[in-house]
Amino acid sequence: xxxxxxxxxxSWLFPELPSLPARLQxxxxxxxxxxxxxxxxxxxxxxxxxxxxxxxxxxxLINTPPGDLQKxxxxxxxxxxxxxxxxxxxxxxxxxxxxxxxxxxxLMAGRVPQGMDRTAVxxxxxxxxxxxxxxxxxxxxxxxxxxxLEPINTRITDPQYFLDTPQQAAAILQKVGRPNLQLQMDxxxxxxxxxxxxxxxxxxxPIVGHVxxxxxxxxxxxxxxxxxxxxxxxxxxxxxxxxxFIGCEYQPQGNTVEGLSWLRSYWDKRGHPKAAQ
Numbered sequence: 001x002x003x004x005x006x007x008x009x010x011s012w013l014f015p016e017l018p019s020l021p022a023r024l025q026x027x028x029x030x031x032x033x034x035x036x037x038x039x040x041x042x043x044x045x046x047x048x049x050x051x052x053x054x055x056x057x058x059x060x061l062i063n064t065p066p067g068d069l070q071k072x073x074x075x076x077x078x079x080x081x082x083x084x085x086x087x088x089x090x091x092x093x094x095x096x097x098x099x100x101x102x103x104x105x106x107l108m109a110g111r112v113p114q115g116m117d118r119t120a121v122x123x124x125x126x127x128x129x130x131x132x133x134x135x136x137x138x139x140x141x142x143x144x145x146x147x148x149l150e151p152i153n154t155r156i157t158d159p160q161y162f163l164d165t166p167q168q169a170a171a172i173l174q175k176v177g178r179p180n181l182q183l184q185m186d187x188x189x190x191x192x193x194x195x196x197x198x199x200x201x202x203x204x205x206p207i208v209g210h211v212x213x214x215x216x217x218x219x220x221x222x223x224x225x226x227x228x229x230x231x232x233x234x235x236x237x238x239x240x241x242x243x244x245f246i247g248c249e250y251q252p253q254g255n256t257v258e259g260l261s262w263l264r265s266y267w268d269k270r271g272h273p274k275a276a277q
Contacts, residue, residue: 137180
């Protein structure tokens, strides 16, 4: 069994550093071989690509633009009336992905509009999402890119988010039926919404294109106190043959580097050369 590979989510890690290029440099300096960023759009793609190259990092994931944050938007994929904006954002994400050599884009579903009942608009929002996903699959296929759907928990993180369980996301993927659309498995969100991580990992891993981790409920690093037994979960992912990257999308409870003892321990137990860094 090959050891798992980890990517630094520089939208979350190294918050003490002021810019994405500086965070990329820091991630490479502590031994990460890959990085991901939620929204890279405030930086020129060439600058980010150069920073990643200098840090010897592969970029493995970005998100589509969130929309109008001041109006409370958090993705547009399933939002009625925002189809044109979603498609424009997708084009921007593709440009960045190509410049960064990044093979995956998280296609953000977005929130149930304010004042609307989730149950009442579920059917309409799913229809919009399916339409946008079919369009996105075609666009991404032309560039040999993969689109990801990530359920986000509605109990702690975002009560209005449309896509909130792995079951819902898997059903939508089945309806779309495009091989370059896959599931993004964030163990933080999955534990909060559904639990049963052992069963869900085994059931859904064949359609998973990316994994992310954080401790529950505080969203700290895997080594912090909480509900999840990460040595067990990492072993399970190894045993099930997961070959992709695991994104470290968590809020460091203190200094980012000091909080990476869990990762150094993992590397050390598997004889990984980065353990010495």
